[in-house]
Amino acid sequence: MRLRQIFVIGLTLSLLGIGVPAWSQDDPRSCNDLMDADAPAYVVCTWLATPEEAADIARFWAGNDGQNMKDSGPMDKGTVDCTQPGNVCPGGGEGDGEMHEIGDPVPEDAEEGGTPECEGAEPCYVDPDNVTPAQAKQAAESPTGQSVKTAAATGMRIWIDAELADDYKAGKLAEAAKQVAALAVQPGVVGVRFSSQLGANSTFESADEIDAFLTEASTALRNSAPGKKLAVHTVVPVLGCGADDACKAELTKKYPLLDPERVGGWLAKGLVDQLALDGGHLATEYATWQISAADAQRNQWIQVRARAWDAYGQIAAEDAGFAAPGGPQLTAEQATQSITDRVAAPLQADAAETVTLWTRWQNDQGQVNRAYGEKWAANATWDELKKLTSVRPRLATLYNPAAPEVDAATDLKNLAQVFGQVYLHSGL
Structure with a gap:
């Protein structure tokens, strides 16, 4: 029972990057040199990924303009092609189906909607506590x-x-x-x-x-x-x-x-x-x-x-x-x-x-x-x-x-x- 407890504690600490004393002082994953000199002897530092490995990981994801990151995106983007047989899309929606930025000119065939009530000298919404x-x-x-x-x-x-x-x-x-x-x-x-x-x-x-x-x-x-x-x-x-x-x-x-x-x-x-x-x-x-x-x-x-x-x-x-x-x-x-x-x-x-x-x-x-x-x-x-x-x-x-x-x-x-x-x- 005692040995089992030691094993569980050691496993937990190792996941955090801190382990029980290394069996070898020459462990390449050791980061003990980064610890304070007064750190207890029973606490050691172990790299989950060495600095070199971390650099390789970064290069993998950032290389080729981040193509690997793009390729790892969701397989299903959640879009529905309304032209495909069997797909039903609700009708009667507003807009022309295109994305527009704020300030873009209004499409030529847009219907006159009038000036929104909130446009004017006063803001659209005024907190009742605020002075207008x-x-x-x-x-x-x-x-x-x-x-x-x-x-x-x-x-x-x-x-x-x-x-x-x-x-x-x-x-x-x-x-x-x-x-x-x-x-x-x-x-x-x-x-x-x-x-x-x-x-x-x-x-x-x-x-x-x-x-x-x-x-x-x-x-x-x-x-x-x-x-x-x-x-x-x-x-x-x-x-x-x-x-x-x-x-x-x-x-x-x-x-x-x-x-x-x-x-x-x-x-x-x-x-x-x-x-x-x-x-x-x-x-x-x-x-x-x-x-x-x-x-x-x-x-x-x-x-x-x-x-x-x-x-x-x-x-x-x-x-x-x-x-x-x-x-x-x-x-x-x-x-x-x-x-x-x-x-x-x-x-x-x-x-x-x-x-x-x-x-x-x-x-x-x-x-x-x-x-x-x-x-x-x-x-x-x-x-x-x-x-x-x-x-x-x-x-x-x-x-x-x-x-x-x-x-x-x-x-x-x-x-x-x-x-x-x-x-x-x-x-x-």
Whole structure:
């Protein structure tokens, strides 16, 4: 029985070109010289076909223009000669029975078949997830589309800013995502921010519902605008508590949909590529526990860094407080301090890669808040911001083409002096 097992093993190895020790060291079929020096002694190499034999085999099949290969083809080519007695061929077929190449002229006796429906400006088949050329052209001609061209000319990286949460709740996500994607495919656009204040407002009632929205919206946008980055904006107040357990317990209860682990999962699951954390609550949310705005901000970025969120995506700090009613009235020294607190601190914390500043927005009473002078009048705060040339690529702002300060060309040219990125409001 033992001898039989050895015989079977040896036969198997020999078929693979590897055999048991050769009985003769002078075996002409040996290829042991090709093996590593540390190969086990019980493993040897044997040619199934020596290099010379392999060359002869190749010459046999390739010689005479491959005639031997042609002669070895199937004996029966599977053709039927309809002229032979007994062979029945179906009639009524189309064509002239001859092979034609694409682009060959139409035979003179061919019947007029008309122009196929698929020939024209649009392709024959359009994947329902894809943006058609007509949709992209229409988007390019919209106010936002025109602003994309204007912003691209300034050299700024462009994001499309939209809100798809309401469309999701209304059952119209697919249609809205396609409209946003038509803007996103414009030259110069790098990504889409498709929701703001996510989980902080009353749009959704549960964390599971938010996850479902993110999954569907992310899938729709990645299919319709492949290669574009996806972003959302939110706030995670409990991060500012630091080690204060009472603060953490109260804010976890107050903001049940904004659990840090759940929010971090949006990045880890690949649902979004950028997460913007708002800082508007830092000055007031923690007064009960005597946590200052500076300490709350420090706590937040320590917590973000400890969770390694930046390993899954980009983290952005967002601040609307730089803009003031009418325009900031700060001196140069005050503006410098504000920049230190609101721009430098998040970047130096090594947790936020970018800072997004709101430079113009309107409150419920219709009052316009600006980070610059009205109609771009001289302003100390704006002058100090223009000095941040070394971090310009890390600074972003939002712009609404429907509510210009002067006009899109003037506004975007001025914004490009400070910011390397811009989120263009889409109207959706």
